[in-house]
Amino acid sequence: xxxxxxxxxxxxxxxxxxxxxxxxxxxxxxxxxxxxxxxxxxxxxxxxxxxxxxxxxxxxxxxxxxxxxxxxxxxxxxxxxxxxxxxxxxxxxxxxxxxxxxxxxxxxxxxxxxxxxxxxxxxxxxxxxxxxxxxxxxxxxxxxxxxxxxxxxxxxxxxxxxxxxxxxxxxxxxxxxxxxxxxxxxxxxxxxxxxxxxxxxxxxxxxxxxxxxxxxxxxxxxxxxxxxxxxxxxxxxxxxxxxxxxxxxxxxxxxxxxxxxxxxxxxxxxxxxxxxxxxxxxxxxxxxxxxxxxxxxxxxxxxxxxxxxxxxxxxxxxxxxxxxxxxxxxxxxxxxxxxxxxxxxxxxxxxxxxxxxxxxxxxxxxxxxxxxxxx
Amino acid sequence: xxxxxxxxxxxxxxxxxxxxxxxxxxxxxxxxxxxxxxxxxxxxxxxxxxxxxxxxxxxxxxxxxxxxxxxxxxxxxxxxxxxxxxxxxxxxxxxxxxxxxxxxxxxxxxxxxxxxxxxxxxxxxxxxxxxxxxxxxxxxxxxxxxxxxxxxxxxxxxxxxxxxxxxxxxxxxxxxxxxxxxxxxxxxxxxxxxxxxxxxxxxxxxxxxxxxxxxxxxxxxxxxxxxxxxxxxxxxxxxxxxxxxxxxxxxxxxxxxxxxxxxxxxxxxxxxxxxxxxxxxxxxxxxxxxxxxxxxxxxxxxxxxxxxxxxxxxxxxxxxxxxxxxxxxxxxxxxxxxxxxxxxxxxxxxxxxxxxxxxxxxxxxxxxxxxxxxxxxxxxxxxxxxxxxxxxxxxxxxxxxxxxxxxxxxxxxx
Numbered sequence: 001x002x003x004x005x006x007x008x009x010x011x012x013x014x015x016x017x018x019x020x021x022x023x024x025x026x027x028x029x030x031x032x033x034x035x036x037x038x039x040x041x042x043x044x045x046x047x048x049x050x051x052x053x054x055x056x057x058x059x060x061x062x063x064x065x066x067x068x069x070x071x072x073x074x075x076x077x078x079x080x081x082x083x084x085x086x087x088x089x090x091x092x093x094x095x096x097x098x099x100x101x102x103x104x105x106x107x108x109x110x111x112x113x114x115x116x117x118x119x120x121x122x123x124x125x126x127x128x129x130x131x132x133x134x135x136x137x138x139x140x141x142x143x144x145x146x147x148x149x150x151x152x153x154x155x156x157x158x159x160x161x162x163x164x165x166x167x168x169x170x171x172x173x174x175x176x177x178x179x180x181x182x183x184x185x186x187x188x189x190x191x192x193x194x195x196x197x198x199x200x201x202x203x204x205x206x207x208x209x210x211x212x213x214x215x216x217x218x219x220x221x222x223x224x225x226x227x228x229x230x231x232x233x234x235x236x237x238x239x240x241x242x243x244x245x246x247x248x249x250x251x252x253x254x255x256x257x258x259x260x261x262x263x264x265x266x267x268x269x270x271x272x273x274x275x276x277x278x279x280x281x282x283x284x285x286x287x288x289x290x291x292x293x294x295x296x297x298x299x300x301x302x303x304x305x306x307x308x309x310x311x312x313x314x315x316x317x318x319x320x321x322x323x324x325x326x327x328x329x330x331x332x333x334x335x336x337x338x339x340x341x342x343x344x345x346x347x348x349x350x351x352x353x354x355x356x357x358x359x360x361x362x363x364x365x366x367x368x369x370x371x372x373x374x375x
Numbered sequence: 376x377x378x379x380x381x382x383x384x385x386x387x388x389x390x391x392x393x394x395x396x397x398x399x400x401x402x403x404x405x406x407x408x409x410x411x412x413x414x415x416x417x418x419x420x421x422x423x424x425x426x427x428x429x430x431x432x433x434x435x436x437x438x439x440x441x442x443x444x445x446x447x448x449x450x451x452x453x454x455x456x457x458x459x460x461x462x463x464x465x466x467x468x469x470x471x472x473x474x475x476x477x478x479x480x481x482x483x484x485x486x487x488x489x490x491x492x493x494x495x496x497x498x499x500x501x502x503x504x505x506x507x508x509x510x511x512x513x514x515x516x517x518x519x520x521x522x523x524x525x526x527x528x529x530x531x532x533x534x535x536x537x538x539x540x541x542x543x544x545x546x547x548x549x550x551x552x553x554x555x556x557x558x559x560x561x562x563x564x565x566x567x568x569x570x571x572x573x574x575x576x577x578x579x580x581x582x583x584x585x586x587x588x589x590x591x592x593x594x595x596x597x598x599x600x601x602x603x604x605x606x607x608x609x610x611x612x613x614x615x616x617x618x619x620x621x622x623x624x625x626x627x628x629x630x631x632x633x634x635x636x637x638x639x640x641x642x643x644x645x646x647x648x649x650x651x652x653x654x655x656x657x658x659x660x661x662x663x664x665x666x667x668x669x670x671x672x673x674x675x676x677x678x679x680x681x682x683x684x685x686x687x688x689x690x691x692x693x694x695x696x697x698x699x700x701x702x703x704x705x706x707x708x709x710x711x712x713x714x715x716x717x718x719x720x721x722x723x724x725x726x727x728x729x730x731x732x733x734x735x736x737x738x739x740x741x742x743x744x745x746x747x748x749x750x751x752x753x754x755x756x757x758x759x760x761x762x763x764x765x766x767x768x769x770x771x772x773x774x775x776x777x778x779x780x781x782x783x784x785x786x787x788x789x
Contacts, residue, residue: 253767274759
């Protein structure tokens with residue numbers, strides 16, 4: 001047994017951390033936050049050059065073919081740097097959907113473009129309020145055209161293509177849902193940016209009007225593929241969240257050491273120390289659950305669905321907890337636009353909703369644990 | 376990152392499994408599996424006798440104190456092998472409860488500080504369970520402030536004379552030996568005037584009085600010392616160096632990290648899976664599911680945190696202060712889990728013991744839980760350890776640090 005990343009993977013982590021520290025400072029993140037550009041194009045190009053976008057894409061499709069453990073390592077650093085790029089929508093959702101269900105031709109068309117930083121992809125699943133569920137998919141697909149409205153679609157305004165969940169049946173079963181690949185730059189698509197909790201990763205409303213689209217995977221298998229995509233993305237997002245939680249903890253700790261009040265470092269007060277200790281505890285539990293998820297993801301283990309849900313819940317809670325209490329440690333300063341605390345607070349709370357809410361994943365976890373116990 | 380046994384580990388596992396299969400006291404398996412957390416009891420057998428017999432059998436076949444050196448009664452096994460053994464031993468591992476203090480803390484302290492002839496004499500019978508050891512640190516006025524202890528040791532020729540009182544001593548009522556932290560110099564600051572010994576608990580002047588706990592059980596004791604004589608060769612470490620010796624003991628507590636911490640979660644999940652509420656099965660209830668999911672990820676988080684720690688140990692790293700999170704998280708979780716399990720029982724939750732649902736398992740858990748949050752360091756001390764030694768935040772302000780011990784105030788008011 002060796003429950004840790006390898007030395008090579010740790011080296012990759014150091015490399016990614018160094019790269020992001022240089023190219024993705026809080027100042028750079030703020031350019032996107034302030035709405036001056038929808039994402040950091042330079043950083044995106046740099047990530048492609050470093051091979052980070054295609055780290056888990058096989059070499060035959062233009063990637064580095066390293067694997068999912070390596071992608072987990074990169075994801076953690078993306079979260080730590082709060083990177084304002086469409087990484088999760090393109091790499092965890094669109095690329096994973098293609099890897100799971102894409103035809104040879106579809107993979108050849110999109111995966112090398114993703115790895116090269118030339119195509120941004122996303123998943124168009126949600127239609128307003130509600131969690132992932134077949135009954136919430138109203139957009140229809142008939143005779144190869146899509147009609148309906150998806151929102152929020154992560155990075156929808158800048159994406160080149162989307163994996164779209166569509167209704168192709170009315171039996172009331174999961175098999176009513178099929179997936180399609182839609183080129184968002186072609187006709188029949190209207191995109192509108194939405195105001196959102198975390199402007200460093202945009203959200204959009206995407207309207208499809210007789211938009212031509214090709215099937216992704218077999219008809220009627222859409223929900224089962226989506227479940228796999230969401231599970232894989234849950235693990236990868238968990239690493240981003242762990243990275244973000246760690247960074248928020250670090251910021252809080254550093255401030256507690258620097259700031260003097262009542263003649264002492266505020267980090268010498270037990271109330272503050274204990275708050276930071278609790279942040280460390282939740283970040284550590286989340287990291288350990290995520291490691292288990294990484295193992296399950298990289299080995300495609302039967303435990304993946306349960307491990308993914310556990311990683312998702314744990315990391316969501318940890319990031320929210322650390323981001324919230326980082327502001328508390330900073331006191332009034334933490335509540336200002338000028339300090340960086342709110343960027344992590346925004347990201348933590350936006351990420352908590354992106355793949356379905358916490359309560360959705362709680363349900364998933366309990367169902368999966370029951371299934372395992374019954375087996 | 377992988378969970379598979381290496382061929383060597385697989386070989387060890389199959390040997391352990393075969394031996395346990397052929398030798399474990401199977402007649403108690405079911406009872407041990409169902410015993411309530413923190414309290415192992417056997418209805419129709421003397422638990423200490425059963426535990427000693429199992430430990431002796433293990434020792435004779437080379438399965439006792441796996442990580443200890445062979446010459447002291449161990450096996451020289453790796454940290455991973457210890458974990459494999461624990462996994463295979465399963466519920467029978469609960470029988471080792473009586474030996475935890477001796478094996479986990481007293482033994483390693485003896486190994487580090489006792490004379491060679493003492494190690495060879497005392498350690499093998501400790502490993503085999505023939506002799507039970509306890510640890511005499513805490514005092515009524517001490518609590519978390521261990522170094523504030525008042526039990527005096529005064530030199531008298533080749534002996535030391537001990538007078539004072541200890542408290543919260545687990546298992547003192549059935550222990551044969553103990554390690555004892557005393558004050559040998561009250562004129563210097565508190566950490567500097569301490570000295571460690573080991574002693575025979577049957578020595579004249581040692582009196583053990585069991586304490587009845589909030590749960591009704593008596594696992595701990597008060598121990599009184601009246602003119603107890605300890606020969607100087609039973610001193611562990613230098614005179615005045617007792618604080619450092621005791622740190623070794625406490626550090627060793629952490630290396631027991633392979634041991635799975637109990638959280639109460641598997642019990643609660645099983646309970647909720649079978650429970651009917653007024654509105655239907657508990658496991659279908661939104662609120663119940665949310666609670667369960669929250670505790671599930673804490674329990675799994677702890678499990679994989681300890682696996683990460685074991686991986687680090689097997690690379691030769693020392694167990695660090697970050698391992699304090701196990702007890703910190705599990706302690707309050709057990710308490711919350713038990714409270715919730717009783718809440719689900721409604722008014723009936725108040726009924727305890729054999730009259731209660733599941734033979735009062737959750738009621739017993741609830742009454743034992745406060746102790747878990749205090750023993751071996753309170754939640755607050757655990758948080759301080761994480762804050763100071765992991766996050767490197769400033770230490771608490773200690774106004775008594777440089778004050779001679781006998782000048783430190785002893786009362787808050789009046």
